Amino acid sequence: MLTLYYHPLAAYCWKPLVALYDTGTEFTPHPIDLSKPEDAALLESLWPMRQFPVLLDGATRVPESSIIVEHLDLHHPAATRMIPLDPQAALPVRLWDRFFDMNIQLVMQQIVNDALRPAERRDPQVVDAAKAKLDRAYSIAERHLSGQQDWAAGAFSLADCAALPALFYAGAIHPFDAHPAMTAYFDRLVARPSCARVLAEARPCFDLFPFRDGIAARFRS
Known part of the structure; x- marks a missing residue:
């Protein structure tokens, strides 16, 4: 089990x-x-x-x-795989998994960590640098997603599992509304039943997030 x-x-x-x-x-x-x-x-x-x-x-x-x-x-293979069996097809899945983790999720976390420090220890330069990195990542993701069908690397995969938390939390801190392909992709993500279930289960804890006011009302009700 x-x-x-x-x-x-x-x-x-x-x-x-x-x-x-x-x-x-x-x-x-x-x-x-x-x-x-x-x-x-x-x-x-x-x-x-x-x-x-x-x-x-x-x-x-x-x-x-x-x-x-x-x-x-x-x-525990299921009918739907999260990583393709073909090694070549698996590479873009792993790439975009790493992209969302390293260039959005971890960068967003720097801003969260700064907000959790005592006020006298906060560093606006760290926050500004992180937001600049997010802007660069958003631009890269926008170009990539503009050329995709529905998901980050073909069929729904590990890459999309990584994208949900990265975009959800980063978007609450530093919105990506100016990027239409990213916004449409995020809307597809949160509408997928598996993703919607994760969000629903996390909802009671959203008040613990230091940027909870940035979470869209549709996720808090």
């Missing part, structure tokens, strides 16, 4: 959740609250970095969101 240790607000937890829901793979969700010492100790016992998500598959412990999705494709 599969068990996923996660937090419903955590961006990197959304990636395997979308994959699990999209493929209809059965699993047991196990939310982790790091404010509870017993939960923190449990997570550390599963993955010493104390980072979620972690998938427990029998005796096998699988950390890191992209690796979890790869593990599911390898060991």
Whole structure:
């Protein structure tokens, strides 16, 4: 039996959740609250970095969101794969997974981390630099998505699982409304049942997000 240790607000937890829901793979969700010492100790016992998500598959412990999705494709294949079997076709999926994680998600997190610091330790230069990086990433994504059909790398895949949290949280901080292809892509993402389910489950935690006022009303009601 599969068990996923996660937090419903955590961006990197959304990636395997979308994959699990999209493929209809059965699993047991196990939310982790790091404010509870017993939960923190449990997570550390599963993955010493104390980072979620972690998938427990029998005796096998699988950390890191992209690796979890790869593990599911390898060991619990469904009718819909998140990474193509063909190695060449898999490359753009992995590329755009990395793109959304490294150039949008991680950059957005720099702004969040700055907002969580005491006011006297905040650094406007860090925020400005992060927003400039987001603008560059948005422009690249806009050009790419303008030439695509519906999804980031062909069929719905790992890349789109990564895009949902990256665009959701980044858009609440530094909107991409001026990019019509990105906006249309995001609308397709949030309308997909697996993605909508992840968002619905995260909704009770949105007040914990420091930029919660930037979350569109359609996701908060």
